[in-house]
Amino acid sequence: MRLPHALRFALAVSLAVGCTDPAPATPDATVADVADVAAPDRAPPEDLAPDLPPPRAPLPAVEGLPELTDEDPDPRVVQVSITAAPTTVTWRAGRETRAIAYNGLIPGPLLHARVGDTVRVRFRNELEEETTVHWHGLRISDLMDGSPAIQEPVRPGGTFTYEFVVRDAGTFWYHSHVNTEQQIDRGLYGAIVVHEAEPPVVDRERLFVLDDVRLDTNGQIGPTLTSGPDVGRGRLGNVLLTNGRTERLTANAPRNAVERWRILNAANARSLRVRVDGARWKVVGTDGGLLPEPYEPGEFTIAPGQRFELEVRMEDPESAAAQLVAMVPVAVGSAVEDRDFILAEVSFEGEVEPRPAWVAPNVTLPDTSPAGALTRSWMLSGAVVDGGVEFTVNGRAGVGHGTHGPVGEPVDRVAQMTPVRITLRSNVSPEHPFHLHGQFFQIVAPELRAAEEPGLKDTVLVRGAEPVTVLTWYENPGRWMFHCHIAEHAERGMMGEVVVIPRSE
Ligand code: C2O
Ligand code: CU
Numbered sequence: 070m071r072l073p074h075a076l077r078f079a080l081a082v083s084l085a086v087g088c089t090d091p092a093p094a095t096p097d098a099t100v101a102d103v104a105d106v107a108a109p110d111r112a113p114p115e116d117l118a119p120d121l122p123p124p125r126a127p128l129p130a131v132e133g134l135p136e137l138t139d140e141d142p143d144p145r146v147v148q149v150s151i152t153a154a155p156t157t158v159t160w161r162a163g164r165e166t167r168a169i170a171y172n173g174l175i176p177g178p179l180l181h182a183r184v185g186d187t188v189r190v191r192f193r194n195e196l197e198e199e200t201t202v203h204w205h206g207l208r209i210s211d212l213m214d215g216s217p218a219i220q221e222p223v224r225p226g227g228t229f230t231y232e233f234v235v236r237d238a239g240t241f242w243y244h245s246h247v248n249t250e251q252q253i254d255r256g257l258y259g260a261i262v263v264h265e266a267e268p269p270v271v272d273r274e275r276l277f278v279l280d281d282v283r284l285d286t287n288g289q290i291g292p293t294l295t296s297g298p299d300v301g302r303g304r305l306g307n308v309l310l311t312n313g314r315t316e317r318l319t320a321n322a323p324r325n326a327v328e329r330w331r332i333l334n335a336a337n338a339r340s341l342r343v344r345v346d347g348a349r350w351k352v353v354g355t356d357g358g359l360l361p362e363p364y365e366p367g368e369f370t371i372a373p374g375q376r377f378e379l380e381v382r383m384e385d386p387e388s389a390a391a392q393l394v395a396m397v398p399v400a401v402g403s404a405v406e407d408r409d410f411i412l413a414e415v416s417f418e419g420e421v422e423p424r425p426a427w428v429a430p431n432v433t434l435p436d437t438s439p440a441g442a443l444t445r446s447w448m449l450s451g452a453v454v455d456g457g458v459e460f461t462v463n464g465r466a467g468v469g470h471g472t473h474g475p476v477g478e479p480v481d482r483v484a485q486m487t488p489v490r491i492t493l494r495s496n497v498s499p500e501h502p503f504h505l506h507g508q509f510f511q512i513v514a515p516e517l518r519a520a521e522e523p524g525l526k527d528t529v530l531v532r533g534a535e536p537v538t539v540l541t542w543y544e545n546p547g548r549w550m551f552h553c554h555i556a557e558h559a560e561r562g563m564m565g566e567v568v569v570i571p572r573s574e
Contacts, residue, residue: 125183128264131331132320133276133312134179137172146189147182151202153245153257154195160308160315164288168256169196175313176278176335177243177259184238184263190231194223199247202231204261205374206241206356206527208507209233211547215246216506218550218566222247237509238265239358240276240331240376248293250337250556254282254304255290256313258335265359269427271380272326277393277413278313279343279371280335281306294557300458301498303338303373303555309395311412318413322383322391324420327427329353330379330393334371338555340500340530342396342407344368345381347388353429354378357509357525361432364523368396372502374528374554380427383417390416434525437513437540442488445481449531449553449563451497459562460497460553466562467552480565485546485572492538493531501563502554504528508569510541528554546571 125144141148156173157165171177182188194200199222203215211219213233223229241261245252260278283306285291294300311318322328331354334341344367351363356376363380371377383391393413398405451460459466467477483489490513493503509525512518518537522529529539552564 128181128183129268129271129274131179131181131262131274131276133318134176134260134278135174136181137178141189145185146187147180148189148191149180150191150193151177151243151259152193152195153200153202155197156256158256158313160282160310161284161288164284166282166284166288166290168290169252170256171243171259174259175256175310176280177257179276180243180259180261182235182261182263184235184266186263187232187234191228192223192231193228194225197225199224200252200257201229201246202243203246203506204231204233204241204243205504206237206239206376207233207261207263208236208509208545211507211545211549214506214547214549216548216550217247219548235263237358238263238268239354239356240333240378242278242333242335242376244335248560250293250304250560251290253335253556254337260331260333262331265430267430269329269353269359269429271329271427272421272424273322274329274331275320275413275415276331276333277311277318278333278335279341279395279412280310280313281337281339282308282310284308293560296456296458300557300561303498303557305339306336309397309410309412311393317411320413320415321418322415324383324417325423326383326421327424328381328383328415330381331376332371332379332393333376334373336373338373338557340370340372340502342368342370343377344394344396345379346392346394347385348391349382349384350391351380352377352524353380353427355522355524356527359429359432360524361434362523363429366521370530372500372528372530372554374502374504375526375530381415382424383415384423388417390414434511435509435542436488437511437519439488439540442490442540443483445489445491447480447491447493449493449495449497449501449503451558451561451563457561460558461562462551462565465565467564467566477565479548479568480551482568482570483543484570485543488540488542490538490540492536493529494534494536495531496534498555498558499533500555501531501558502528503531503551504554505541505549505551505567507545507547507549508541508543510539512537513540514538543567543569545569 137149156170201215245257353363395410396407546569552559
């Protein structure tokens with residue numbers, strides 16, 4: 070009901086004093102006059118109640134993984150329950166692989182929220198060992214980050230409630246941060262999708278969580294590695310998994326449909342070269358969400374920990390399906406060749422009208438060439454110590470994830486909102502997907518990589534001896550772990566901590 074203000078007020082007053090005749094308040098009565106008559110502390114009638122925000126539109130569906138159930142009716146709060154427990158899976162015909170999982174599923178179910186939501190996760194540990202849950206890529210409070218350097222790990226049988234506000238839209242993931250070489254490899258990882266307030270309109274969204282596992286002849290994942298090339302490279306699998314499945318995923322879509330594909334690499338060590346066949350596609354988002362400008366790379370490498378978002382247009386008149394293809398090196402005789410593995414196939418069925426290009430929300434990225442940026446240089450290295458391999462950053466080995474407590478003296482202390490250029494170099498192992506918790510950064514050098522790999526990232530691939538420079542603004546105060554996302558490297562010391570001092574201090 071919309072009435073002129075004076076009349077509404079008069080009605081309210083008359084109702085409050087039990088009078089059904091609105092006449093006492095004449096049109097020229099002042100608010101003060103009327104207020105004198107009214108009972109002072111009555112509840113406002115309904116049409117004077119403050120305007121409540123409209124109910125929120127449902128989140129766009131994301132196909133690929135079942136979703137965690139939101140247990141809180143408040144549209145701004147997503148409350149879910151996650152339990153880590155042993156399970157078995159069939160990844161090899163006739164063999165039961167002993168694994169561990171969140172809510173019995175590998176990957177764990179999708180945590181789905183909208184930017185600005187409060188997320189509350191009631192976590193229970195039913196494993197026989199300690200664990201924590203880390204929210205990879207989310208810029209939340211360090212106290213909720215699941216870093217065992219800060220959080221006392223959750224004991225077997227124990228519980229912990231994680232609560233945080235998701236301030237960035239994008240594709241993220243959650244995983245164990247204790248004994249990761251075993252716990253992530255055996256299945257403790259799941260995906261997070263945080264939608265934009267007004268997400269780009271597409272026909273469908275799909276999520277592809279990529280992984281590989283090394284299964285022995287009994288179909289089991291082996292014990293923690295101690296030495297040899299598997300430590301040097303990290304444990305590469307012999308079975309590829311897409312959303313936890315060994316077989317090609319299949320689906321249908323009408324011709325001309327426009328889809329948003331979110332791809333995440335949860336493997337311990339394997340970077341994957343990926344492309345899409347049979348459709349027109351672009352990269353529209355990276356670790357930190359949508360890009361200001363999509364780009365068309367032809368193929369891209371997704372390192373462990375990283376995410377890419379694609380716009381896929383089912384427009385190729387020559388093809389019958391869009392395929393997600395990974396190019397994986399395999400041994401052929403004494404040589405190594407890249408072979409195509411079709412991870413997923415979306416067959417064209419029916420047709421819709423061609424759509425205009427999607428209108429992405431306005432995105433601006435932080436300045437990458439600010440005056441007065443600080444510079445840092447971090448060397449990733451390793452050595453044989455007491456017969457085992459130890460990995461280091463700037464000559465220091467952080468203690469393993471499994472050990473609670475500081476990961477050693479912080480490698481750096483900086484004030485929040487300080488632009489810092491960090492040059493990463495390595496003299497050990499072919500590559501290191503380097504991850505910084507709680508912050509985003511952009512690649513700024515070499516120039517070619519900066520141009521070819523735009524967007525916000527929380528993980529960057531350090532390749533061979535080629536230095537790569539990233540720029541971060543350290544926007545999020547707290548104690549932040551960084552480490553190589555090859556679990557075998559991180560667990561053997563390739564990690565450290567940065568302290569970001571809040572600006573107000
Ligand atoms: Cu994903 Cu510290 O990791
Ligand atoms: Cu590494």
